Amino acid sequence: MQARVIGAGVAGLCVATELVARGCEVTVFDPSPMPGPYACSWWAGGMLAPFCEGETAEELVVRLGQSAADWWARQGVSVERRGTLVLTLRRDRRELDRFARRVAEHETLDSAGLAALEPDLEGRFDRALHVAGEAHLDPRAALRHLRARLEQAGVAFVAEPGHAKGLTFDCRGLAARDSLKDLRGVKGEMAVLRSADIRLTRPVRLLHPRYPLYVVPRADGLFMLGATQIESDDVRRTVRSTLELLSAAYALHPAFGEAELVEVGVDARPAFPDNLPRLVRRGETIYVNGLFRHGFLLAPELAREAVEAACDGSKPEFWHEDHD
Numbered sequence: 001m002q003a004r005v006i007g008a009g010v011a012g013l014c015v016a017t018e019l020v021a022r023g024c025e026v027t028v029f030d031p032s033p034m035p036g037p038y039a040c041s042w043w044a045g046g047m048l049a050p051f052c053e054g055e056t057a058e059e060l061v062v063r064l065g066q067s068a069a070d071w072w073a074r075q076g077v078s079v080e081r082r083g084t085l086v087l088t089l090r091r092d093r094r095e096l097d098r099f100a101r102r103v104a105e106h107e108t109l110d111s112a113g114l115a116a117l118e119p120d121l122e123g124r125f126d127r128a129l130h131v132a133g134e135a136h137l138d139p140r141a142a143l144r145h146l147r148a149r150l151e152q153a154g155v156a157f158v159a160e161p162g163h164a165k166g167l168t169f170d171c172r173g174l175a176a177r178d179s180l181k182d183l184r185g186v187k188g189e190m191a192v193l194r195s196a197d198i199r200l201t202r203p204v205r206l207l208h209p210r211y212p213l214y215v216v217p218r219a220d221g222l223f224m225l226g227a228t229q230i231e232s233d234d235v236r237r238t239v240r241s242t243l244e245l246l247s248a249a250y251a252l253h254p255a256f257g258e259a260e261l262v263e264v265g266v267d268a269r270p271a272f273p274d275n276l277p278r279l280v281r282r283g284e285t286i287y288v289n290g291l292f293r294h295g296f297l298l299a300p301e302l303a304r305e306a307v308e309a310a311c312d313g314s315k316p317e318f319w320h321e322d323h324d
Contacts, residue, residue: 001311004029004168006161010041010139010295011288012171013146014303017075019169019191020153028150029161032118035143040267043190045216045226046073046139047203049084051105051131053294058276061294061316062104064301065245069135075149077142079135081200085118086129089251095207096127100189106131113171120198124253134201138218139296167310168285174233174270176289180280183289185233189241190226192218193249195259206252213248222262225249229293233268241266269293278320279306286310 001024005016008030019026032038073079086106088096091250100106106129108249115122117130151157170176200223206213216224225245242264249256271292272278279302280287288306291298305316 002166003027003310004161004166005171006030006168007173007175008032008035008040008157008297009173010044010143010149011173011291011302012169013143013150014282014299014305015169015288016150016155018303019206020150020155020308022307025157026150026152027158029158031159035140035156037236037265040188040269041139041143041295043188043265043267044139045190045203045214045224046142046296047084047127047214047216048079048137048297049131050297051087051103051134052084052205053297054104055099055102057294060276061298062103064317065294065297066134070312072137072142072296075146077145078138080202081135083130083132084136085114085204086131086204086207087114087121087125087204087252088131090126090209092208093127093191095209096129096161097103099207100129100168103129103131105133112145113158118200118202118204120200120253120255121204134203136216137296142296150188151236169306169310170285170287171289173289173291174268176270176287179274179282179286180232180289182273183270184231184273186271186292187230187232187268188226188293189230189264189266191242191243191245191261191265192226192263193223193225193256193259194221194262194305195223196257197255198253203246204252206248208248208251211244213245213252215249215252223249223256223259223317235266235268237264237266249320269295269296274298277302278285279310279316279318280320
């Protein structure tokens with residue numbers, strides 16, 4: 001079977017991977033010769049944290065996201081399975097209590113338990129949550145790896161889709177608003193710091209009523225900071241959001257005050273009104289969209305269900321009836 005995939009962000013590459021696994025002949029249409037900052041996948045944190053997402057997300061996200069780490073590992077992507085730490089400043093202790101009530105599968109740590117997991121945080125916090133069953137990856141390395149693997153498997157990457165007909169998976173993200181009218185943009189801003197003065201081995205979420213933060217360690221002393229979630233598709237970088245990210249990082253550990261500011265980025269994530277992804281079929285086209293803040297967590301499952309729907313005629317959990 002021949003299939004076309006439009007878009008080579010995380011959704012498109014995952015769909016192409018599932019199609020190749022089915023023995024399909026695949027062509028991917030994307031304007032860029034390599035993964036890069038034009039796609040919101042490039043700016044992702046890479047946290048495979050279904051339980052922590054359960055603080056605000058639907059049960060479906062928690063349940064189906066639990067297979068993500070294994071899927072990425074099967075593709076040969078390096079996946080770190082060290083869990084997630086959740087912390088709060090002393091004055092915000094109620095935030096940690098609230099989080100603990102909403103999130104399953106966690107262990108409560110005292111200061112000694114926290115120091116045993118992350119020695120560089122010793123003495124800074126007297127209580128934390130450890131969600132051991134979670135993982136993280138480097139999103140940019142994962143995107144490059146999937147693309148290279150697909151090219152080795154014979155997948156053609158072409159700049160323009162033209163007007164060819166046939167089975168098509170539309171994975172354009174926010175650009176698909178020309179066809180999916182209720183798709184909206186949710187702005188997210190991030191920063192990358194480099195520091196030789198602090199070492200973390202797992203993602204850390206710092207809860208704060210105004211400035212929540214997550215810090216994800218990457219190779220070579222790099223740390224990705226993220227948290228902003230703004231109802232807007234305006235992709236300008238703002239001073240306020242950058243200051244909030246950096247201030248929260250400094251509150252986590254003063255060493256971040258002397259870190260090198262390597263990069264600041266922003267993009268708009270595609271989301272539907274209920275913040276759940278959808279598979280929408282119109283004729284020979286299946287739209288794979290609405291991953292919101294769960295790109296690397298839910299893209300593998302969404303891709304699997306999209307390909308099963310096309311090949312087997314199944315109606316998956318993310319299926320959405322098209323009434324246009």
